[in-house]
Amino acid sequence: MTTYTPAPEVEALLMQIVRAHHPDIKTARFYVLFRDVPKFSKGKLVFASVKKFPPELTPSAGEHDFLLTVNEKAWREATPEHRAYVLDHEASHCQQSKVIESHPETGEAVRCEFNLTGHDVEDFASVIGRHGLQTEELENMAAACQQMPLPFPDSAARNDRYSTPEEQAILNGIEDWEEETVRQYTGLRRVK
Ligand SMILES: [Zn+2]
Numbered sequence: 075m076t077t078y079t080p081a082p083e084v085e086a087l088l089m090q091i092v093r094a095h096h097p098d099i100k101t102a103r104f105y106v107l108f109r110d111v112p113k114f115s116k117g118k119l120v121f122a123s124v125k126k127f128p129p130e131l132t133p134s135a136g137e138h139d140f141l142l143t144v145n146e147k148a149w150r151e152a153t154p155e156h157r158a159y160v161l162d163h164e165a166s167h168c169q170q171s172k173v174i175e176s177h178p179e180t181g182e183a184v185r186c187e188f189n190l191t192g193h194d195v196e197d198f199a200s201v202i203g204r205h206g207l208q209t210e211e212l213e214n215m216a217a218a219c220q221q222m223p224l225p226f227p228d229s230a231a232r233n234d235r236y237s238t239p240e241e242q243a244i245l246n247g248i249e250d251w252e253e254e255t256v257r258q259y260t261g262l263r264r265v266k
Contacts, residue, residue, distance in 0.1 A: 076111040108146035
């Protein structure tokens with residue numbers, strides 16, 4: 075059985091990355107947990123995954139917008155650069171869909187609705203090798219390969235969230251649903 079534990083160090087780094095690169099989701103409330111049992115998708119180890127926060131968890135965990143789970147072993151073994159890359163990737167799946175309430179004076183969004191979005195590109199290196207950059211998304215991806223690496227911000231641990239046995243049970247019960255939901259949300263956009 076999979077056990078989930080609080081991951082305050084992941085959350086701290088995630089918050090820094092969101093503030094630096096994802097201003098549209100800065101009001102989003104993330105619930106961040108380590109998982110101990112490795113999960114595989116299409117034969118590959120899942121380092122981290124994000125989904126809409128399951129409402130069943132609200133009574134024990136409080137209201138949140140997203141649930142981010144991270145493979146603890148992979149996290150411990152990863153370099154700081156790779157951790158930042160993974161969290162920037164997961165944050166990129168999260169986007170603001172609607173502003174519910176704005177600050178009366180500054181106009182800044184204070185309460186929003188959020189949803190999940192898919193990857194810019196899903197393709198095979200061998201196919202790109204044979205056919206070149208056939209889509210705008212692939213051209214953008216090739217251009218982005220020139221970019222500077224993301225600087226690694228210091229991570230300050232926060233330890234104000236705990237996962238209860240009740241949460242564990244719910245999380246284990248929704249695993250299949252979780253896989254299906256993530257696939258549903260992230261598999262929709264296809265390269266033309
Ligand atoms: Zn992804």
